[in-house]
Structures are given as C-alpha cells and as structure tokens.
Amino acid sequence: MSDDVAVEARGVSKIFGASTDQEVRALDHVSVSIAQNEFFTLLGPSGCGKTTLLRLIAGFEHPTDGAILLEGKDISALPPFQRPVNTVFQNYALFPHMTVAQNIGFGLEMQGQSKDEVANTVGAMLVLVKMENLKNRRIDQISGGQQQRVALARALAPRPKVLLLDEPLSALDLKLRKEMQVELKRLQHETGITFIFVTHDQEEALTMSDRVAVMNEGRILQVGAPHEIYNRPHDRFVADFIGDTNFMPAEVIEHDESEVRIRLPSGIEITVPAPPGLPQGSEVTLAIRPEQARIVTDSDAISIQGSLTDEIYIGTDTQYRVDIGMTSPFVVRVQNANGERARIPLGSRVGIAVDPRTIQILQD
Amino acid sequence: MSAEQDSSTESFESLEAHAYQLEVRQNLLLSTPALIVLFCAASGTLLIMLVFSFLTPGDYGGIKWQFSTEAWFQVAFYRDIFDETVSIADAHLSIFWRSVKLSFLTTLVAFVLGFPTAYFIATRSPETRNLWLFLVTIPFWTNLLIRTFAILEIIRNQGLVNTVLIALGVIDQPLDMLYTDIAILLGMTYVYIPLMILPIYASMERFDFQLVEAAYDLYATRWRVLVRVILPLVKPGVIAGSILVFVPSLGAYVTPRVLGGGKHLMIGNLIELQFGQGRNWPLGAALSLTLLVIVMVALIFYVRSAQKEGGAHGH
Numbered sequence: 111m112s113d114d115v116a117v118e119a120r121g122v123s124k125i126f127g128a129s130t131d132q133e134v135r136a137l138d139h140v141s142v143s144i145a146q147n148e149f150f151t152l153l154g155p156s157g158c159g160k161t162t163l164l165r166l167i168a169g170f171e172h173p174t175d176g177a178i179l180l181e182g183k184d185i186s187a188l189p190p191f192q193r194p195v196n197t198v199f200q201n202y203a204l205f206p207h208m209t210v211a212q213n214i215g216f217g218l219e220m221q222g223q224s225k226d227e228v229a230n231t232v233g234a235m236l237v238l239v240k241m242e243n244l245k246n247r248r249i250d251q252i253s254g255g256q257q258q259r260v261a262l263a264r265a266l267a268p269r270p271k272v273l274l275l276d277e278p279l280s281a282l283d284l285k286l287r288k289e290m291q292v293e294l295k296r297l298q299h300e301t302g303i304t305f306i307f308v309t310h311d312q313e314e315a316l317t318m319s320d321r322v323a324v325m326n327e328g329r330i331l332q333v334g335a336p337h338e339i340y341n342r343p344h345d346r347f348v349a350d351f352i353g354d355t356n357f358m359p360a361e362v363i364e365h366d367e368s369e370v371r372i373r374l375p376s377g378i379e380i381t382v383p384a385p386p387g388l389p390q391g392s393e394v395t396l397a398i399r400p401e402q403a404r405i406v407t408d409s410d411a412i413s414i415q416g417s418l419t420d421e422i423y424i425g426t427d428t429q430y431r432v433d434i435g436m437t438s439p440f441v442v443r444v445q446n447a448n449g450e451r452a453r454i455p456l457g458s459r460v461g462i463a464v465d466p467r468t469i470q471i472l473q474d
Numbered sequence: 475m476s477a478e479q480d481s482s483t484e485s486f487e488s489l490e491a492h493a494y495q496l497e498v499r500q501n502l503l504l505s506t507p508a509l510i511v512l513f514c515a516a517s518g519t520l521l522i523m524l525v526f527s528f529l530t531p532g533d534y535g536g537i538k539w540q541f542s543t544e545a546w547f548q549v550a551f552y553r554d555i556f557d558e559t560v561s562i563a564d565a566h567l568s569i570f571w572r573s574v575k576l577s578f579l580t581t582l583v584a585f586v587l588g589f590p591t592a593y594f595i596a597t598r599s600p601e602t603r604n605l606w607l608f609l610v611t612i613p614f615w616t617n618l619l620i621r622t623f624a625i626l627e628i629i630r631n632q633g634l635v636n637t638v639l640i641a642l643g644v645i646d647q648p649l650d651m652l653y654t655d656i657a658i659l660l661g662m663t664y665v666y667i668p669l670m671i672l673p674i675y676a677s678m679e680r681f682d683f684q685l686v687e688a689a690y691d692l693y694a695t696r697w698r699v700l701v702r703v704i705l706p707l708v709k710p711g712v713i714a715g716s717i718l719v720f721v722p723s724l725g726a727y728v729t730p731r732v733l734g735g736g737k738h739l740m741i742g743n744l745i746e747l748q749f750g751q752g753r754n755w756p757l758g759a760a761l762s763l764t765l766l767v768i769v770m771v772a773l774i775f776y777v778r779s780a781q782k783e784g785g786a787h788g789h
Contacts, residue, residue: 168691169690190687191691191693195691203687205688205703220689264692
C-alpha cells in the first residue's frame with residue numbers, strides 16, 4: 111500500500127510566532143496522503159494553510175508537530191536542497207541574471223551533472239515546454255506566459271519525485287490560464303510526476319485535479335475526486351466554496367438506513383437519500399445546486415414557492431432569483447435551449463422543482 | 475533651408491524633438507547654479523593644481539611663476555643635493571604602494587564585514603531595519619578626528635585592549651598595535667565601513683529573497699546560493715560600496731596621521747607635507763594629480779572587470 115503513496119502528511123501542525131502573543135496556527139493536525147502520479151489539488155481561501163502545507167513539503171518551513179513523509183521516509187528535518195521535490199513559485203522566481211536555458215539548467219548543475227548531461231536535459235525540457243527558440247533570451251525579454259513555461263521546465267528538469275505548484279496560474283490572464291491548465295495536465299501526463307497544486311480557484315481545481323483537498327482555517331475538510339466534492343460536499347463550507355449553492359434549513363422527521371423524510375420551512379415534506387449518522391428530529395441544512403433546480407409555472411410537483419425577483423441572462427444559461435421568504439434569494443440556473451429562453455414576467459409566482467436525489471443534507 | 479524647415483515643422487515627430495530640445499534647454503538653465511559651483515570647486519581647483527605642478531617652488535612656500543618640470547620629475551626620481559646624481563625616489567614609491575595596499579585591504583575587510591551586516595539588515599522586518607540603519611549611521615555624527623583619537627585610546631599600549639588582556643592574564647607585555655599598518659587598516663575600516671554597508675543594503679533591499687528559496691529548492695547549498703544568486707544580483711551595490719571605500723581610503727589623511735604615527739605615511743600625508751614643512755607646492759600638486767590618475771585607472775579596471783564577470787552570466 112505505502113508503495114503507491116508519494117507524499118504523506120501525518121498529524122502535521124504548524125504554529126507561527128509560537129511563544130509570542132501573536133501565535134498563528136496555520137495548520138492544525140493535518141493528515142493526508144497523496145498517491146504516486148496523482149494530480150492533487152489543495153483548494154481553499156487565502157490564509158487556509160494550503161501554501162503552508164506546500165512549503166512544509168518543499169522544506170522551506172518545518173512542522174511544529176507531526177511528520178512529512180516522502181515515499182515512506184520521514185523528510186521533515188531535511189533542508190530543501192536535499193529533498194527530491196521542486197517548486198513552481200507563484201511569481202515564478204526566475205533568476206533575472208540568467209538566460210532561459212541557464213535557468214532551466216540551474217538545478218541540474220547544482221546536482222553536479224556534467225555539462226553535456228545538463229545541455230541534453232535542458233534541450234529536452236525546452237522542447238517539452240515549447241520554448242526552443244527563446245533559450246538564449248533573458249528573463250525580462252519574455253512574456254509572463256513564457257516565464258511560466260520556463261518556471262515549469264526549471265522545476266521539472268531535475269526529474270523531482272513531486273512537483274509543487276503554488277498558485278502558478280494566478281498571474282496570467284483568463285485565456286492564457288485556460289491554455290496553461292490544459293498544458294499542465296499534458297505535462298503531468300507526459301512526465302508521470304506527482305503534482306501537488308495549490309489554488310483558491312475552485313473551477314481550476316475541479317477541471318485539473320484527480321483529487322481535491324478542500325482546506326479552511328488550517329484543516330482539511332474533505333478530500334475526494336472533483337465530482338464527489340461537487341456533488342457530495344460534507345459540510346457547509348465545502349458546499350459554499352465549491353460552486354454556487356442554495357442553502358435551506360430543514361427538520362428531520364424520520365429516517366431509516368437509506369432514506370430520510372424532512373420538512374422544509376414551507377411545511378412541505380420530501381424524501382431524500384440519507385447520509386450516515388443522522389439523529390431523529392435534528393435541524394439540518396439542505397444544499398441545492400442552482401442547475402439542479404427547475405422553474406415551474408404549473409402547480410403540480412411544486413416543492414418550494416416564491417416570487418421571481420431577477421432574471422439574469424449569462425449566455426448559455428439564464429439565472430433566476432426567486433424570493434422564497436428567506437434572507438437570500440433562491441437561485442435557479444436554466445440552460446438556454448436553442449439560444450432561446452422562456453420569458454417569465456418578473457414578480458410572478460413561480461414554483462421551484464428539485465429532484466430529491468440531488469439534494470445534499472449537511473449537518474452543522 | 476527654409477523649405478526644409480517648413481516640411482519638418484509639419485511632421486509631428488520633429489515637433490516632439492523640438493519640445494524635447496526646449497526641455498533640455500530649460501533643464502540646463504535650472505542646473506546652471508549647480509554646474510557653476512561644480513566647475514569652480516572641482517575643475518577650477520584641478521586646473522590650478524595642474525598649473526602649479528609646472529611651476530617652481532617659492533623660497534618660503536607658495537610658487538614662483540617660472541615654468542619647470544622638476545616637480546613631475548621628483549614624483550618618481552630623487553636628485554642628490556650635492557652631486558646631482560639621480561636615483562629612484564623609493565620613499566615616494568613605497569608610500570604610494572602602502573597607500574594602494576592599505577586602501578585595497580580596507581576595501582576588502584569592509585566588504586567581508588559589511589556584506590553580512592547589510593544582509594542581516596535587509597532580512598529584518600521593515601520596522602527594525604530603520605533602527606539598524608540608524609545605528610550604522612551614528613558614527614557620522616561625531617567628528618572624524620575625535621573618532622580616530624578614540625581608536626587610539628583603545629589600541630595604545632596603556633589602552634583598553636591591552637589593559638584588559640593584561641588584567642585577564644592573556645599577555646604580560648602590551649601588544650604593539652599603535653603606529654603600525656594594522657592600526658591604520660583598523661582605523662580606516664572603522665571609518666569607511668558604513669559607506670560599504672549602505673549601498674549593498676540598498677541593492678539587497680530590492681533583492682527578491684524568494685530567489686534564495688528557488689535556488690535552495692533546486693539543490694543549491696547555502697554557499698552556492700550566495701555565490702550564484704545573491705552576489706551576482708547585488709553586485710551594483712558591491713561595486714558602489716567598494717568605490718566609496720577605496721577612493722577616500724587612498725586619499726586618507728587624518729587616520730594614517732594619528733594611528734600610523736610619523737613612520738607610516740600615506741599619500742595624503744605626503745602631499746600635506748609638501749604644502750607644509752616641505753615648502754614644495756609644485757611637488758604637492760604633482761603628487762595630487764598622480765593620486766587622481768591612480769584612482770581613475772583603478773576604477774576603470776575595477777568596473778570593467780566587474781561588468782565582464784556579470785556579462786559572462788548574462789549572455
């Protein structure tokens with residue numbers, strides 16, 4: 111089993127400014143294991159500890175408690191230059207006094223490889239990131255997207271066991287970012303190296319990753335494949351952070367092994383698939399994705415009712431906001447068939463229909 | 475001529491060029507007072523020295539308006555008073571050599587001590603940095619002569635260092651530190667080290683310390699990070715610092731006079747001697763100009779080689 115694990119964090123805590131009055135607990139007993147050849151993403155808002163975890167794996171910081179294991183060996187005490195792990199930095203951190211080729215060759219040179227070996231690998235890396243004709247340029251003579259490629263090539267050149275990427279796409283514009291997302295997936299596939307990717311962009315995390323760990327306040331809340339995280343969030347933070355979600359309080363009436371009967375604030379009772387360990391009579395929160403609800407105007411099959419307050423056209427979809435008597439409006443997203451959209455007059459009474467199987471029950 | 479002007483005034487570019495010329499002219503006008511002061515203080519005095527160096531010394535100091543190349547001859551050669559035989563002026567040459575040697579060593583020691591200091595300050599938090607910089611500049615508040623005498627008090631035979639060492643039983647005879655080249659080196663390093671620290675710090679302040687992490691990450695040891703990443707990128711500061719220490723060291727006058735006693739003259743003292751007891755103003759002027767040439771040649775070589783070294787990495 112442990113043969114397949116590339117990196118493991120065992121009960122890792124990191125406290126900054128310990129023994130001062132400004133003690134910050136950046137990581138709180140984090141345990142996670144990342145498989146070989148996996149595209150693993152640490153996702154969370156800024157300050158959630160994702161970058162700290164990455165820096166602990168790189169060796170720039172050392173854990174206050176717990177251990178970091180690389181292929182089963184404890185590397186917590188090793189300095190960065192003794193770890194077969196390389197980093198792509200957020201602002202690239204390319205050496206401004208060296209050319210593109212010298213930057214890519216730096217790690218190889220420091221490993222003590224011969225000039226020929228370095229030149230060969232650098233050549234292969236330049237081909238891999240499609241930068242052959244710019245190899246003698248200085249760093250300030252190439253664009254941001256090209257710098258990004260050089261940073262990738264520089265970190266991949268020594269063939270690390272794990273590549274760490276610290277929000278590497280955040281400085282690029284949207285179009286370039288989309289291109290680089292595809293490019294990164296290709297590179298990971300071609301090199302077969304484990305990628306650990308840090309981002310606060312949930313869309314980026316969902317499109318690129320094999321598995322995602324959602325983090326908040328120094329803890330990992332949920333680890334899973336993108337569709338699991340999206341469709342079956344464990345708690346309110348995950349549901350809220352990943353995609354848009356409507357939240358609605360409800361009360362559990364009765365439940366058995368597989369199903370639970372709950373009562374909505376409007377008094378309507380519905381039956382939904384049950385999560386494990388749900389006490390009878392407890393207050394829960396329902397999470398409903400906007401695209402999994404429908405607007406209905408006929409009175410049957412109506413679960414929730416309200417008045418339409420806004421209709422927002424967003425190209426492929428139309429978003430309806432329905433006031434159902436709670437603090438925030440219920441959002442429904444409907445795909446525009448044939449580019450046409452159904453016109454419903456604002457202010458009219460509408461019903462919202464939801465397939466019970468897509469409703470997620472969250473315990474607070 | 476006028477046709478050419480007509481066609482050119484139509485083009486926007488020439489209008490821009492005209493505006494630029496106008497701006498240059500205005501800027502020149504604004505800087506005139508500064509230029510006049512600079513000309514009188516620097517070029518004017520240099521010109522006087524150049525003229526004096528080709529005249530004959532007056533009987534009681536000063537000069538006689540009589541052309542002579544004797545002063546320039548005396549810079550490097552010595553003419554015997556009695557039999558007029560000519561020999562190399564060893565005294566001058568050894569003083570020149572000592573000055574260059576001590577200035578070079580001062581620069582080196584200032585760099586070896588100043589670089590880590592600058593690194594230390596640049597890696598502090600922004601609030602504490604200002605405090606450290608403030609501490610570095612404190613010596614400038616006190617007169618150079620007083621600071622030099624303070625060093626003398628510390629290193630003389632009955633001074634602080636010897637008294638303490640004898641009291642501790644480390645030595646039983648006082649160490650002879652005063653009136654040696656080492657004393658001069660110590661004094662000059664102390665006086666000029668802030669001029670090394672400040673420009674290196676200025677370079678390091680702009681240095682992106684994430685590059686250090688990037689290099690560590692790419693298997694570079696601490697020493698290699700220093701040599702391959704930090705030093706090349708703060709080199710402008712190191713060059714500026716070295717020039718700021720080397721040049722005034724070469725012309726130092728007070729420090730070698732107080733700490734070197736009479737035996738260990740430097741060029742500055744030799745020049746002063748010609749204008750004072752020596753009563754040979756033309757020789758003093760010629761020696762000053764020689765010093766100027768040495769400094770310029772040294773600087774040109776230093777900057778050239780430093781740039782070449784940078785270019786090897788850059789291209």
